Amino acid sequence: MTTYAEVYNAWKNDPDGFWMKQAEAIDWDRMPTKALFDDNAPLYEWFKDGLVNTCWNAVDRHVEQGRGEQPAIIHDSPVTHTKREITYVELRNRVATLAGALRAKGVEKGDRVIIYMPMIPEALEAMLACARLGAIHSVVFGGFASHELAVRIDDCKPKAIIAASAGIEPGRVVHYKPLLDGAIDQATHKPDFCVIFQREQEVAELKEGRDVNWHGFQYGVQPADCVPVEGDHPAYILYTSGTTGQPKGVIRPTAGHLVALNWSMKNLYNVDPGDVFWAASDVGWVVGHSYICYAPLIHGNTTIVFEGKPVGTPDAGTFWRVISEHNVRSFFTAPTAFRAIKREDPRGEFVRKYDLSCLRTLYLAGERADPDTINWAKEQLQVPVVDHWWQTETGWAITGIPMGIEEMEIKIGSSGVPMPGYDVQILDEAGQPVGPDTLGAVAIKLPLAPGTLPTLWNAEDRFRKSYLDHFPGYYETGDAGMIDADGYLYIMARTDDVINVAGHRLSTGAMEEILAGHPDVAECAVIGVTDQLKGQLPMGFLCLTKGVNREHSEIVKECVARVRDEIGPVAAFKLAVVVDRLPKTRSGKILRATMVKLADGEDFKMPATIDDPAILDEIRAALQPIGYAKG
Ligand code: COA
Ligand code: AMP
Numbered sequence: 001m002t003t004y005a006e007v008y009n010a011w012k013n014d015p016d017g018f019w020m021k022q023a024e025a026i027d028w029d030r031m032p033t034k035a036l037f038d039d040n041a042p043l044y045e046w047f048k049d050g051l052v053n054t055c056w057n058a059v060d061r062h063v064e065q066g067r068g069e070q071p072a073i074i075h076d077s078p079v080t081h082t083k084r085e086i087t088y089v090e091l092r093n094r095v096a097t098l099a100g101a102l103r104a105k106g107v108e109k110g111d112r113v114i115i116y117m118p119m120i121p122e123a124l125e126a127m128l129a130c131a132r133l134g135a136i137h138s139v140v141f142g143g144f145a146s147h148e149l150a151v152r153i154d155d156c157k158p159k160a161i162i163a164a165s166a167g168i169e170p171g172r173v174v175h176y177k178p179l180l181d182g183a184i185d186q187a188t189h190k191p192d193f194c195v196i197f198q199r200e201q202e203v204a205e206l207k208e209g210r211d212v213n214w215h216g217f218q219y220g221v222q223p224a225d226c227v228p229v230e231g232d233h234p235a236y237i238l239y240t241s242g243t244t245g246q247p248k249g250v251i252r253p254t255a256g257h258l259v260a261l262n263w264s265m266k267n268l269y270n271v272d273p274g275d276v277f278w279a280a281s282d283v284g285w286v287v288g289h290s291y292i293c294y295a296p297l298i299h300g301n302t303t304i305v306f307e308g309k310p311v312g313t314p315d316a317g318t319f320w321r322v323i324s325e326h327n328v329r330s331f332f333t334a335p336t337a338f339r340a341i342k343r344e345d346p347r348g349e350f351v352r353k354y355d356l357s358c359l360r361t362l363y364l365a366g367e368r369a370d371p372d373t374i375n376w377a378k379e380q381l382q383v384p385v386v387d388h389w390w391q392t393e394t395g396w397a398i399t400g401i402p403m404g405i406e407e408m409e410i411k412i413g414s415s416g417v418p419m420p421g422y423d424v425q426i427l428d429e430a431g432q433p434v435g436p437d438t439l440g441a442v443a444i445k446l447p448l449a450p451g452t453l454p455t456l457w458n459a460e461d462r463f464r465k466s467y468l469d470h471f472p473g474y475y476e477t478g479d480a481g482m483i484d485a486d487g488y489l490y491i492m493a494r495t496d497d498v499i500n501v502a503g504h505r506l507s508t509g510a511m512e513e514i515l516a517g518h519p520d521v522a523e524c525a526v527i528g529v530t531d532q533l534k535g536q537l538p539m540g541f542l543c544l545t546k547g548v549n550r551e552h553s554e555i556v557k558e559c560v561a562r563v564r565d566e567i568g569p570v571a572a573f574k575l576a577v578v579v580d581r582l583p584k585t586r587s588g589k590i591l592r593a594t595m596v597k598l599a600d601g602e603d604f605k606m607p608a609t610i611d612d613p614a615i616l617d618e619i620r621a622a623l624q625p626i627g628y629a630k631g
Contacts, residue, residue, distance in 0.1 A: 235249045286390075317351070333362075411488050
């Protein structure tokens with residue numbers, strides 16, 4: 001039997017040999033001559049001289065190999081009370097026709113296509129149709145509003161946008177079409193055309209000359225074949241929050257993505273082709289890209305597209321119903337979802353209504369998994385609970401417990417051990433590795449594993465500045481943590497202004513930019529305060545322009561509405577207070593970390609560099625009436 005240590009060492013001793021071996025599981029149009037291309041270090045590329053197509057590997061080859069009748073996608077939608085299965089052969093036909101229609105309207109290899117859709121199979125079909133043509137998709141999460149969509153349109157300049165007419169959130173319909181129209185109006189770049197998938201719940205008005213109907217524009221077209229692309233060809237761009245309002249366009253390279261994701265399905269998630277795999281996330285996030293769409297399909301699994309919430313659609317038993325009904329083997333979600341369920345069903349009464357014997361392992365990621373949540377999940381489901389850590393930038397796990405290799409010890413509080421391809425180190429401020437159990441910056445020795453970002457879209461300087469410059473020779477993750485003597489990693493906090501709300505990565509800087517745009521706000525700060533359900537919530541501090549004497553509550557309301565309108569409801573920005581001054585260092589830096597501790601009611605050391613300690617008392621006085629800064 002192979003052990004994790006043997007696999008990890010096999011990679012360390014011969015990285016190229018290891019990845020070329022894994023590459024054999026992929027169908028190549030031209031096999032690459034080697035794995036790593038380091039001639040442009042510290043920028044790296046993988047399998048660059050290979051030729052390959054993602055859609056072929058995710059769809060067509062399974063039909064060729066006899067999986068045509070197996071469900072590729074199960075759509076389970078409690079919000080619309082529908083369930084539907086799409087087999088691999090149906091998926092192949094649907095995607096080939098959609099790709100043919102896009103091609104007929106001029107979409108070619110290298111063109112960008114934005115996809116703005118809810119959790120419906122058509123979202124995956126749109127992604128796969130782009131992959132079929134070698135077009136580069138960029139999926140935008142439905143919880144983002146027009147402004148965020150416009151920023152992405154101007155950055156990646158799509159030839160086409162594919163959207164649905166509507167999404168369904170509990171209690172309200174999300175009108176995608178007006179949001180899309182608003183975004184195109186705001187953006188400088190205009191797409192050549194938009195494809196609108198009309199849902200039964202809402203039929204959107206189409207703009208003559210620009211919008212086409214999903215079904216109508218496919219009528220009578222010639223299905224498209226898969227277009228082989230070079231190994232380093234971008235498969236997609238996915239925008240993620242950085243420290244400013246301008247999101248970072250993470251590029252996913254085609255070949256490394258195929259090889260790494262395929263490896264992860266058996267070795268990390270322990271599923272075999274044919275098994276049902278479920279990631280309860282959204283296609284708008286990296287988890288959705290990798291583990292709702294690509295990895296399960298590349299590996300010949302059945303994937304579930306779930307359109308609902310962990311609670312309220314209709315109850316806290318929905319997840320268990322889906323697992324039991326569809327025979328889910330491995331299940332992946334964010335700790336927030338479990339906290340929401342636990343809050344409604346602390347004794348697990350819903351859990352016991354379903355036969356969950358099919359489930360072998362639960363995987364958690366996206367935010368820190370607190371021990372209470374892990375223990376509750378373990379006790380209720382009676383399966384191992386694996387916390388694993390990764391980022392949009394990497395596209396797959398950096399650390400975890402490779403259940404398909406070995407059932408290693410799981411240490412609660414740790415997100416596991418490094419996967420092959422990742423040499424994870426803890427560094428001090430001077431960039432020197434520290435010993436076991438010592439807190440520091442989590443960095444990864446270059447090169448990163450296959451499938452990880454080679455650079456940022458149109459922003460190589462920003463890529464170098466954000467990730468490579470601080471610790472030469474390493475990739476800076478932006479997380480702080482430690483590694484114990486057995487090599488297990490513990491992620492403790494972010495080192496930048498990125499916060500994590502319900503497993504969603506958000507930029508406090510982006511919210512500050514929006515608040516600063518309010519005419520009455522002279523200065524502001526946004527921090528992430530602790531929340532029992534969502535892990536963190538954004539909280540704004542507003543200093544008003546001199547002479548403004550309007551009701552503070554009115555200004556707060558307007559600021560909350562501004563963030564919702566510009567970023568979108570997903571920002572969950574609902575807390576804000578007006579204060580006279582912000583605590584700063586003598587050099588003028590806002591003491592955000594101190595403000596977080598104060599708001600959370602934690603003990604803190606008065607920063608030696610603080611300009612005026614009395615400001616902290618003013619902040620405390622503003623927070624206590626809204627239930628913060630107690631203790
Ligand atoms: N389209 C439009 N709006 C969306 C949306 C989408 N796809 N997803 C979320 N929103 C909206 C919500 O309706 C909510 O709006 P509201 O302020 O009008 O209520 C807002 O964005 C905040 O959403 P969320 O933070 O998800 O909170 P919630 O209260 O609606 O739900 C949970 C709480 C715990 C049920 C939910 O956060 C959840 O399922 N979390 C799992 C996290 C997850 O899957 N993360 C992915 C990374 S692995
Ligand atoms: P995203 O790019 O949205 O996936 O967010 C990545 C960030 O989420 C990481 O840099 C961490 O800060 C956090 N994160 C993801 N997974 C974990 C985990 N298992 N434990 C702790 N934090 C996590």
